[in-house]
């Protein structure tokens with residue numbers, strides 16, 4: 001339910017053009033935040049490939065100029081596809097690490113001076129159930145998402161004294177354009193995840209956005225450095 005709990009917050013959301021990122025933009029705005037949106041292309045405030053040299057520094061500078069400051073980061077941009085290990089090419093593995101991990105590191109690093117100035121910063125990274133477990137065909141993705149969780153913990157240790165909380169949301173199987181091909185082409189994969197979750201359904205982007213908004217709010221002021229599962233209970237059994 002919309003509120004004014006994020007009034008005054010100035011947030012960057014990446015991956016804002018689709019799926020979870022788009023839902024986060026809606027929810028943060030509904031709760032009163034100013035939001036500066038980024039994605040590769042489309043109707044966003046900053047359209048660029050965020051793995052490009054200087055792209056994140058440029059994004060931060062433009063967001064600060066547009067909003068008059070910056071205190072909240074939600075880097076949702078990410079990629080995923082099934083690639084068996086046999087014949088897995090170097091280029092795709094590198095690409096996944098670049099998008100899912102290095103671009104997140106660069107955004108956080110480039111925003112630190114502004115988060116420091118704000119004094120009550122919030123960073124919510126997007127991990128996955130594969131931040132803690134593995135799966136067939138997901139070596140690159142799982143490596144990147146384990147790393148995002150590790151990055152989150154160390155960033156929380158380092159930025160906590162500056163008043164910044166850093167947490168990682170770990171979504172389960174969420175119905176977005178990223179997962180649509182797998183759930184459409186492999187109905188048994190969809191059924192598997194629906195049944196694995198005690199809540200017996202796939203997640204929707206809003207299910208994740210609502211938890212992210214909470215982590216950005218003052219209610220979550222004493223939470224930092226954690227992975228927060230939002231998976232309908234799917235991972236209570238392995």
Ligand SMILES: NC(=O)c1ccc[n+]([C@@H]2O[C@H](COP(=O)([O-])OP(=O)(O)OC[C@H]3O[C@@H](n4cnc5c(N)ncnc54)[C@H](O)[C@@H]3O)[C@@H](O)[C@H]2O)c1
Pocket residue numbers: 014015016017018019020021038039040041048049050051076077078079080099126127128129170171172173174175176177178179
């Ligand atoms: N959908 C799921 O089941 C699920 C589960 C766990 C984690 N996640 C994570 O949630 C995040 C959002 O995923 P989604 O399901 O909404 O996917 P999505 O494909 O719907 O959205 C991802 C967005 O990121 C953008 N993006 C990708 N590479 C980019 C780049 N180099 N620069 C700028 N933007 C880029 C895309 O253009 C797209 O708009 C990702 O980090 C994903 O790994 C998703």
